[in-house]
Amino acid sequence: MRTSYPTPAALRGALVDAGVLRPTSVDGVVHRSAAWEQVVLGIERHAAAQRVDDARPWTFPPVMPRTDFVRTDYLRSFPDLVGSVAVFAGDDAAHRALLADLDAGGDGAGHLTPGEVMLPSSVCQSLYAAVPTDVPDAGWHEECTGWVFRHEPSPDPARMQAFRMYEFVRVGTAEQAVDHRDGWLDRGLVALRALGLTVRPDAANDPFFGRAGRLLAAHQRDAALKYEVLVDITDTGPTAVASTNYHEDHFGHAFGLRLPDGATAHSACFGFGLDRIALALFATHGTDPTTWPDEVRDALQW
């Protein structure tokens, strides 16, 4: 195991110099090379190979209904991270005003109004409105993957504003949800170690916003609702490459998901951070995937 790690800037520089990533003018908005994408596809295959049920993944688009997003309470708890989509709903006169703004060097944003969609902060947010509200005894097993957005601009390559997650979700009783979280934490650690990553689990809390958020974060920790899977890749501390969350009945309540006895359903998810895992693999095994250890390449099904 290594005892020293590069700075985030050095890691980013090495990946950009090798043509693996390409920056844009906005921190955390990054173009991915074909090599990076082949790694992401391999991680998806490796993650799918860990499944223990008959679910198959749904791919969600990078926008979701605003009404569903609001029901998740993310706008309350993490307002600083969310992205909301504004659109132009004007007529020819409004268009002339927009053009005048642009002619004057403006960016036109003031001429737009909130549309029907927001950007998901987490893939499973799009799921709870899509599953039938009558949850059977066996519960629901669901897989979902897609792009999410978090507004936290940073030059750290581990903190992208847009990135992909692959989530394994369970909706059912409290016991089913907790079993899902615990089982997937174990399987996720095994799966990530098979990729040559020196990972460890840790209790964690989400970055709830503001003063009100402190209570929510404390509850999450006290009740041990969230665990992250950590790996060391830079000198600024560990990077979470996966996480598992027991939501209690939060989403069940928000989306009216009911068990056969009428009680509100509970839920839990395990999410592989596909771009974070890709980053960890490049940081650990080098910028040229053709030189990675055979056992890693086998796990990625290359």
Add this chain to the structure above:
Amino acid sequence: MRTSYPTPAALRGALVDAGVLRPTSVDGVVHRSAAWEQVVLGIERHAAAQRVDDARPWTFPPVMPRTDFVRTDYLRSFPDLVGSVAVFAGDDAAHRALLADLDAGGDGAGHLTPGEVMLPSSVCQSLYAAVPTDVPDAGWHEECTGWVFRHEPSPDPARMQAFRMYEFVRVGTAEQAVDHRDGWLDRGLVALRALGLTVRPDAANDPFFGRAGRLLAAHQRDAALKYEVLVDITDTGPTAVASTNYHEDHFGHAFGLRLPDGATAHSACFGFGLDRIALALFATHGTDPTTWPDEVRDALQW
């Protein structure tokens, strides 16, 4: 060749009933099944197999810098289609106001302000700020793929608000750009026919907005700048599954791309509409890809 086609609603219903697509509460925001995604991956492989240079695809995230988007002039020409990302930039007091709005049944959108990014309307928009501005004699060959957003809510499965494109882009002289457009139109037709689609090319124009837009659309048609690849899948008229555009020096001018002699570079692109092609394949060959003709499955590299 078939002489009658389903309504868009019937086509959508068949795909939803077969579990291929899953609607949300917003028209055009659709969940994709694993079967759909395997088709999209196959189309990507088939498209990549048509390349005639040594470019490799960059994958762009579903957001791009606002400054770059504004430079493309899409906000002027297609304001009704764009998506702009708003974020929360407030303090604890602003958070309290946001919470009060949500408590009162509001959606909080009025408490957000424009952020640093927008949603691309076309994948190649993210490209022109990323390539070096000094264009060599040989020009640039680039490939790019990713999710784009167009605000045109519709229950027609051919008109999704979020969808993927795979574009082959040329930056260089006018002649290089026109050759690229013409060569790719020919190759694209051959490639799509190899998937069993009865496609035909047609001159086209983009849906420029408003009164000012009529002139731009007329120029695009008069100068034969844009061709679409059309296929019949519903009874409401042909569906474009690919298009090729010669941009003249529009992007070269906007992004300061210069040829060795100092002249502004021209550009052209050919874009495969990945989700539209997937839809056309399901509409043409049926909702179960395991039953598709062998030659189609071979082309998709299954």
